[in-house]
Every structure is written in C-alpha cells, then in structure tokens.
Amino acid sequence: MTEYKPIRKVVSGNYAAAYAAKHARVQVVAAYPITPQTSIIEKIAEFIANGEVENLQYVPVESEHSAMAACIGASATGARAFTATSAQGLALMHEMLHWAAGARLPIVMVDVNRAMAPPWSVWDDQTDSLAQRDTGWMQFYAENNQEVYDGVIMAFKVAETVNVPAMIVESAFILSHTYDVVEMIPQELVDEFLPPRKPLYTLTDFDNPISVGALATPNDYYEFRYKLAKAHEEAVKVIKDVGNEFGEMFGRDYSEMIEKEHIDDADFVFMGMGSLMGTVKEAVELLRKEGYKIGYAKVRWFRPFPKEELREIASKVNGIAVLDRNFSFGQEGILFNEAKGVLYSAKSKPVMKNYIVGLGGRDFTVDDVRKIAEDMKKVIEKGEPDVEVDWYHLKR
Amino acid sequence: MSLNTLFGEKKEAAVKISLESIGEYPEAPISLGTTLSNFTGDWRTFIPVVDDNKCVKCYICWKFCPEPAIYIREDGYVGIDYDYCKGCGICANECPTDAITMEKEEK
Amino acid sequence: MGIPENVKKRLSIPADEYFYAGHTACQGCGASLGLRYVLKAYGKKTIFTIPACCSTIIAGAWPYNTLEANLFHTAFETTGAVMGGIEAALKAMGYKVKGEDGVMVVGWAGDGGTADIGLQALSGFLERGHDAVYIMYDNEAYMNTGIQRSGSTPYGAWTTNTPGGKKHFLEKRHKKKVIDIVIAHEVPYAATASIAFPEDFIRKLKKARKIPGPSFIQLFSPCPTGWRSPTDKSIEIARLAVQTAYFPLFEYENGKYKINMPSTKKEPKPIEEFLKYQGRFKYMMKEDIEILQQWVNHEWEKLKKLAEVFG
Numbered sequence: 001m002t003e004y005k006p007i008r009k010v011v012s013g014n015y016a017a018a019y020a021a022k023h024a025r026v027q028v029v030a031a032y033p034i035t036p037q038t039s040i041i042e043k044i045a046e047f048i049a050n051g052e053v054e055n056l057q058y059v060p061v062e063s064e065h066s067a068m069a070a071c072i073g074a075s076a077t078g079a080r081a082f083t084a085t086s087a088q089g090l091a092l093m094h095e096m097l098h099w100a101a102g103a104r105l106p107i108v109m110v111d112v113n114r115a116m117a118p119p120w121s122v123w124d125d126q127t128d129s130l131a132q133r134d135t136g137w138m139q140f141y142a143e144n145n146q147e148v149y150d151g152v153i154m155a156f157k158v159a160e161t162v163n164v165p166a167m168i169v170e171s172a173f174i175l176s177h178t179y180d181v182v183e184m185i186p187q188e189l190v191d192e193f194l195p196p197r198k199p200l201y202t203l204t205d206f207d208n209p210i211s212v213g214a215l216a217t218p219n220d221y222y223e224f225r226y227k228l229a230k231a232h233e234e235a236v237k238v239i240k241d242v243g244n245e246f247g248e249m250f251g252r253d254y255s256e257m258i259e260k261e262h263i264d265d266a267d268f269v270f271m272g273m274g275s276l277m278g279t280v281k282e283a284v285e286l287l288r289k290e291g292y293k294i295g296y297a298k299v300r301w302f303r304p305f306p307k308e309e310l311r312e313i314a315s316k317v318n319g320i321a322v323l324d325r326n327f328s329f330g331q332e333g334i335l336f337n338e339a340k341g342v343l344y345s346a347k348s349k350p351v352m353k354n355y356i357v358g359l360g361g362r363d364f365t366v367d368d369v370r371k372i373a374e375d376m377k378k379v380i381e382k383g384e385p386d387v388e389v390d391w392y393h394l395k396r
Numbered sequence: 397m398s399l400n401t402l403f404g405e406k407k408e409a410a411v412k413i414s415l416e417s418i419g420e421y422p423e424a425p426i427s428l429g430t431t432l433s434n435f436t437g438d439w440r441t442f443i444p445v446v447d448d449n450k451c452v453k454c455y456i457c458w459k460f461c462p463e464p465a466i467y468i469r470e471d472g473y474v475g476i477d478y479d480y481c482k483g484c485g486i487c488a489n490e491c492p493t494d495a496i497t498m499e500k501e502e503k
Numbered sequence: 504m505g506i507p508e509n510v511k512k513r514l515s516i517p518a519d520e521y522f523y524a525g526h527t528a529c530q531g532c533g534a535s536l537g538l539r540y541v542l543k544a545y546g547k548k549t550i551f552t553i554p555a556c557c558s559t560i561i562a563g564a565w566p567y568n569t570l571e572a573n574l575f576h577t578a579f580e581t582t583g584a585v586m587g588g589i590e591a592a593l594k595a596m597g598y599k600v601k602g603e604d605g606v607m608v609v610g611w612a613g614d615g616g617t618a619d620i621g622l623q624a625l626s627g628f629l630e631r632g633h634d635a636v637y638i639m640y641d642n643e644a645y646m647n648t649g650i651q652r653s654g655s656t657p658y659g660a661w662t663t664n665t666p667g668g669k670k671h672f673l674e675k676r677h678k679k680k681v682i683d684i685v686i687a688h689e690v691p692y693a694a695t696a697s698i699a700f701p702e703d704f705i706r707k708l709k710k711a712r713k714i715p716g717p718s719f720i721q722l723f724s725p726c727p728t729g730w731r732s733p734t735d736k737s738i739e740i741a742r743l744a745v746q747t748a749y750f751p752l753f754e755y756e757n758g759k760y761k762i763n764m765p766s767t768k769k770e771p772k773p774i775e776e777f778l779k780y781q782g783r784f785k786y787m788m789k790e791d792i793e794i795l796q797q798w799v800n801h802e803w804e805k806l807k808k809l810a811e812v813f814g
C-alpha cells in the first residue's frame with residue numbers, strides 16, 4: 001500500500017459527500033434539488049464542468065422519484081450509481097427505494113435529514129430517513145463531516161459486497177452547511193480500498209439475456225425476501241470487516257456499528273444517532289469530570305440494526321437514555337422503540353427512558369444533556385421512568 | 397413436440413423450472429429460462445387448419461401470429477405449432493385466399 | 504430453424520424471431536405482436552424496460568423471460584427515468600448506444616403508463632435527449648388492472664369505470680393526444696404506428712435507431728379482452744383505425760410532418776367501420792358516434808394542415 005497522507009480540506013458536510021462520491025468514481029449521478037441537499041449535486045456538477053471527473057454521467061431528472069428510478073436503471077445496467085436527497089424528496093422516492101433493494105442494487109444515497117412538512121421546515125429531523133426503515137436499505141448516520149465522507153466510501157464497499165443499497169444520513173445545516181476539516185483520501189488509495197464494482201448481474205450480456213424483477217408467485221416471492229433478509233444479516237459482518245479495513249488503511253476505525261465510550265464504568269448511557277451525538281460526547285466528557293458515571297452509545301448503523309452490540313451494552317449499564325430526533329406517531333421515538341424490541345430478549349434489561357429532542361431543528365445543547373443526566377439519575381434511583389416518552393423541549 | 401417450429405432446439409431445450417430449496421434460488425429475481433416450456437396450445441377452442449392447395453405462400457399468417465406459432469416448412473408452405481397456437485383465428489381472418497379455417501377442436 | 508433460407512428474402516419483415524412463444528398474453532393480443540415486431544427490428548443487443556402493464560405478464564412471470572433480450576421490469580410511472588439511467592450507464596461504461604450497431608435502449612409502456620402516471624418521466628426523458636426509443640403501446644385503457652379508462656381512452660368507450668348508467672354514460676372525454684405532447688418537446692423523431700402495418704412499424708423502429716436522441720412511437724395495439732372484440736379481428740380493427748383516420752399513421756422528423764396512411768387524397772372510411780367489431784362501443788348512441796366522428800374529422804384536418812404547412 002502507498003503511504004497514506006491525508007489531504008485536509010475545510011468543507012461542508014455536503015461537499016464532503018460530493019468529494020466522497022467523486023473519489024468513489026461514481027459513474028452515474030441522477031438527482032433533483034432540494035434544500036439542504038442541493039449543494040451536493042451542485043458540487044458534483046461542478047466537478048464535471050471543470051473536467052475533474054471522467055466517465056461520469058449526470059442525469060438532471062425531473063423529480064426524486066425519477067432520480068431513484070434512473071439510479072436503478074443505471075445500477076442494473078452495471079454502473080456505480082449515486083444520488084442525494086432530503087425529506088420530501090426521500091418520501092417521493094419511497095416506492096423506488098423498495099425497488100432498488102428488491103432488485104439488489106448497491107446504490108448509495110446521501111439523505112440530508114430534514115423535517116417533514118407541514119408545517120414547512122428545512123431543519124434537522126430524522127423522521128424522513130427513519131420512515132424508510134422497511135425499504136430494505138442499509139442506513140448509516142454520520143456524526144460529523146468526516147463521517148459523511150468516510151461513510152459514503154465505505155457504503156459503496158459494503159453495498160457492493162452484499163448487493164444491498166445504502167443510505168448515508170447527515171443532519172440538515174448542522175452538518176450539511178457547516179464547514180469543518182475533513183481528511184480526504186488520495187485517489188489511488190480510495191481505488192485500492194474500493195475497486196471497480198463487480199455486479200451481481202448486468203443488462204449487458206447480450207448472449208445470455210435475463211429479465212429482472214418479473215412477477216413472482218406466492219411460491220417464489222417469499223424466498224427472495226429471505227435472501228434480502230440474509231443479505232442484511234451478512235452485512236453486519238461485512239460492515240465490521242470493512243470498517244476495520246478502513247481503520248487499518250486510514251486510521252479511522254469503523255468496526256463498531258455502535259460507537260461507545262465509558263460503557264464499562266457507566267451507570268447509564270446516552271444513546272442516539274447522528275450529529276446530536278457530537279453534543280452528547282462533549283457533554284459526557286464534561287459531566288464525567290463533575291463526577292457523573294455516564295457513557296454514550298452512538299448508533300452508526302440503524303440498518304442492519306446492531307442487535308448484539310446493543311445487548312452487550314445493556315448487560316453493562318443500569319440505564320439507557322434514548323435520544324430520538326424523530327417520532328413514530330401513535331408510538332414513540334423510533335430508536336427507543338427499536339432498542340426496546342432488541343432488549344426484550346436480553347438477559348439484563350436496563351431502565352430506559354425516551355427523550356424526544358431537536359425535532360425540526362430545535363437546538364440541542366450540552367446543557368440539555370446535563371438536564372437529562374440529572375433526570376436519568378432519578379429514573380435509575382426509582383428503578384423506572386416517570387414517563388416513558390418525554391417531550392423534553394416542550395413549552396409547558 | 398416437434399423440432400420443426402420457429403424455435404427449433406430452443407424449444408427442445410426449454411424446461412419447466414421449479415425450485416425446491418432456498419439454495420437453488422438466485423440472489424436476485426433474475427430469469428432462469430424462457431417461456432418456451434409453457435405450452436399454451438391447451439387454451440384453444442378452435443384450431444386453425446391450413447389447406448396447402450389454397451395457400452399462395454404469402455406468409456401473411458406468419459407475419460400476424462401473436463404467439464408466434466406459425467413456421468415455414470422446407471417446402472415453403474406454412475405449418476402451425478399446435479403446442480403454442482392459442483386459436484385466436486387472426487391467421488384465418490387475414491389469409492387472403494381463405495386457406496386457413498378455424499375448426500372446433502375435439503379434446 | 505423454422506424458416507428456409509430461400510423464403511427468408513421474400514418475407515416483408517425480418518425472419519429472425521426473438522420473442523418466445525409460450526407467453527401468457529390473451530388470444531389475439533396486439534401488445535404481444537407489437538413486442539414481437541420490436542424484437543425483430545432491434546434483435547438481441549437491446550435492453551428493455553417495461554413498467555407495470557399487461558406486458559409485465561406477457562414478458563414472462565419469474566423465472567421465465569419471453570424476450571431474447573435483457574429486460575428490467577420497473578415501476579408503473581418510471582419508464583422514461585429508468586431508460587435515462589440505463590442509457591447513462593451504458594455511456595459511462597463505454598458502450599456505443601443507438602445508431603447502426605449500438606446497444607438499443609427501449610422503453611415499452613402502456614397508454615396508462617405513458618399518457619397518465621408516466622407522463623412526467625416521459626417528458627423528462629424526452630427533454631434530456633437520451634439516445635433511446637420509447638414505445639407506447641396503446642390499447643386505450645388500463646387493461647392489466649381490468650379495463651379502466653386512461654387518458655388515451657376514446658370518447659364513447661365502455662370501461663369498467665366508465666360504465667353505462669342513468670347519470671353517467673361512458674367515457675366523455677376525447678383521447679389524449681400523447682403524440683402531440685411528445686412533439687411539443689421538439690423531439691428528433693416521433694411517429695404513430697399500428698400492429699396492422701408491421702412493415703411500416705419496423706421501418707419506423709429502424710429509423711428511430713439511426714436518428715440520435717430520443718424517439719417516440721405510439722403503437723396502436725388492439726386488446727380483444729378489453730375491447731370486447733373477437734380475437735381474430737385484432738389486425739382488422741387496427742387496420743380500420745387507420746383507414747377511418749381514427750388513428751392515422753404519421754411521422755414527425757426534424758420539425759417536419761409526414762402522413763403515411765390513410766391516403767390524404769380521398770375521404771377516410773366512416774368511423775362506424777372502426778367501431779363495428781368492438782363491444783366496448785356498443786352502448787354509443789347515434790349522437791355519440793357523431794361526436795366521435797367530428798373529433799376524428801377535426802384531428803385529421805389538423806394533421807393534414809400540419810403536413811401541408813410543415814411537410
């Protein structure tokens with residue numbers, strides 16, 4: 001391996017995504033503008049305009065539904081396809097997300113988390129991506145711009161290994177438009193890490209033609225669902241291997257699907273996803289100095305869900321404060337709901353409380369973490385939460 | 397089953413596919429064979445019968461068969477592959493010399 | 504195989520067969536015949552995409568493929584977009600697309616998937632200028648879901664959601680002129696065709712192959728099941744649609760209109776000729792037939808003028 005000398009660039013989360021797509025040598029980008037995603041595809045268009053990329057076809061489609069459809073056509077043909085969207089755009093794609101996964105196409109997409117309307121909002125909220133939970137896509141939640149960049153490159157490798165599409169999720173504005181230093185990988189090394197795609201099938205073998213996705217009767221449909229379910233199971237292992245390899249080559253290890261700290265001596269941990277975990281990390285270190293016995297568990301991959309890692313965390317702590325920047329109406333925070341489900345079969349069950357935070361971009365600060373830590377202490381003393389779901393910021 | 401059809405060996409090679417265990421399934425829903433193994437001839441109520449004496453070898457019937465189930469024999473007359481012919485009657489309707497008649501099929 | 508060499512050169516359409524028998528289209532289905540012709544024109548080096556429609560079934564249920572060509576089944580409204588993605592991928596991967604020896608990218612969609620739910624994706628496809636051929640096979644209703652009206656259903660037709668009744672009587676809107684919408688995009692090549700005139704259809708397909716950019720062909724495809732017509736009459740009905748000028752065959756190439764059929768020199772046959780075998784029209788009153796005839800006359804005059812002025 002050539003010696004790794006990172007190229008440091010100060011970029012927004014969106015530009016980090018665009019650079020990652022470029023470095024992954026994507027061949028087809030089909031996308032449609034929407035705030036706060038637009039600067040990703042603008043940057044990619046700029047790469048093409050400046051002659052910085054070769055053999056990249058940019059398809060300026062007329063909707064997100066068509067963006068995903070075009071990526072599906074491209075990926076089925078055999079190309080590496082990429083797109084990006086947000087909120088309303090992602091919702092419009094919904095049908096085609098199922099299609100991409102069902103046809104086993106390793107498309108990579110960045111979703112910039114944005115609240116669903118109405119009321120209109122362009123700010124951070126995870127409900128858009130989590131509402132796509134059951135489409136068969138893998139989902140990776142980035143905490144910072146570096147993770148956006150790394151995530152896109154790793155996602156291609158994981159996706160192309162298991163033939164399942166992957167979504168890299170970043171926060172509106174907090175990441176998408178905030179500049180930060182990102183260590184980029186020289187092209188030769190990205191090429192070494194991520195070789196050209198070897199498709200499961202293509203549409204270009206003209207002597208042995210195939211059809212893809214024909215009507216399957218109840219006698220066969222079931223087996224294809226099982227195959228996709230198995231691919232997600234296999235992805236758990238692949239994600240760890242790829243994350244490990246990435247760490248060995250570039251010094252940033254992603255072998256953990258849940259990034260965790262202080263679990264071994266924590267009374268309770270904060271669990272959540274995405275950029276808000278950056279705030280939590282900072283607060284945890286601060287509060288530990290003040291004597292709080294706390295840790296954190298940042299869920300990087302929401303699909304496939306890291307069940308084993310979560311059960312292990314649960315076996316070591318007395319409580320988990322689940323922070324959800326999302327909500328499933330008629331139920332509760334989505335991560336909370338998932339975590340409870342996973343822990344039902346765990347031997348030790350910590351006390352859990354769900355804090356609904358930051359919806360529609362509501363500020364979530366270090367001070368909020370402190371308040372929640374105070375509250376959690378009481379929950380653990382009592383051995384049960386006062387309320388299971390706490391609309392933490394609500395103006396009462 | 398006769399080899400003398402539009403599809404020759406391909407027809408011969410066509411088999412019904414039924415997968416019995418998960419291991420036999422492809423990873424993605426891609427096709428594994430052709431529809432040639434599906435004999436649609438049993439859909440028929442009326443059967444086209446060609447009278448070579450009337451046939452002028454214009455091949456209009458061949459051109460318009462939607463299956464396609466009409467082939468052209470070595471002697472230049474048309475033959476019908478009854479394994480596939482659904483008995484729609486288009487050939488009989490389009491034949492300019494009325495060389496094809498649709499007869500009620502005894503089964 | 505099947506066809507003796509000396510006969511091959513006497514045939515009016517290509518001898519080679521890339522459309523397998525054993526498919527499950529209804530008896531006398533125009534769409535299946537249309538697909539057979541497209542495959543004859545383009546051969547194996549073709550990538551099809553087919554959205555939800557009767558052709559989803561015609562092309563073979565899993566694990567079978569009726570086409571001897573690659574086929575990607577796609578969602579109802581996405582034909583144009585998927586074609587764009589396929590074409591872009593081929594180019595990125597270094598393939599020659601369209602032209603004499605390039606890979607053909609073909610979208611094959613029904614009238615519902617084109618005139619209605621897929622109109623947006625079609626528009627995007629045309630506007631972006633992809634090198635591919637979009638074929639709308641027009642059976643004038645949603646057949647796959649059991650004969651409901653589409654934007655392409657003609658005035659006076661019975662469908663299961665334009666049934667007869669005291670208050671509402673049959674389809675009351677005229678057929679949407681999808682071809683005119685296509686031409687409004689100033690595409691390099693657009694044409695109408697009919698399964699009754701395969702030589703003309705195949706000639707148009709071959710022309711579409713040679714002309715760079717997006718091409719569009721609207722293919723008239725009778726559906727005995729949905730039209731309540733005898734299965735042996737599919738070709739005859741399609742021929743009458745042309746001869747009555749209900750569905751005239753014409754081409755739009757580089758801004759110029761050219762009428763192929765029927766003859767502009769003599770009166771087309773009366774519309775009753777087109778209606779006569781079809782049960783879907785049997786509820787029409789005399790006035791309804793007159794309304795339809797007026798529409799046909801108007802559209803035919805319009806087309807003749809266009810061909811005269813922009814010929």
Ligand SMILES: Cc1ncc(C[n+]2csc(CCOP(=O)(O)OP(=O)(O)O)c2C)c(N)n1
Pocket residue numbers: 534555556557558578579580612613614615616617642643644645646647648653
């Ligand atoms: C988004 C969506 N809505 C509705 C359907 C149901 N559907 C499947 S095929 C079809 C009608 C197809 O009509 P057309 O395009 O004219 O093709 P035809 O069946 O007549 O050949 C409908 C409504 C669907 N598959 N997807």
Ligand code: SF4
Pocket residue numbers: 446450451452453454455456457458474490491492493494495496
């Ligand atoms: S259409 Fe009639 S005359 Fe022509 S080839 Fe067929 S059977 Fe013979």
Ligand code: SF4
Pocket residue numbers: 444460461462463464465466476480481482483484485486487488
């Ligand atoms: S009856 Fe129909 S299916 Fe049978 S040979 Fe004639 S045209 Fe073909």
Ligand code: SF4
Pocket residue numbers: 527528529530531532533534535557561642646647725726727728729
């Ligand atoms: S319903 Fe009509 S279009 Fe559909 S397969 Fe039957 S005949 Fe063909």
Ligand SMILES: [Mg+2]
Pocket residue numbers: 613614615640641642643644645646653
């Ligand atoms: Mg239709």
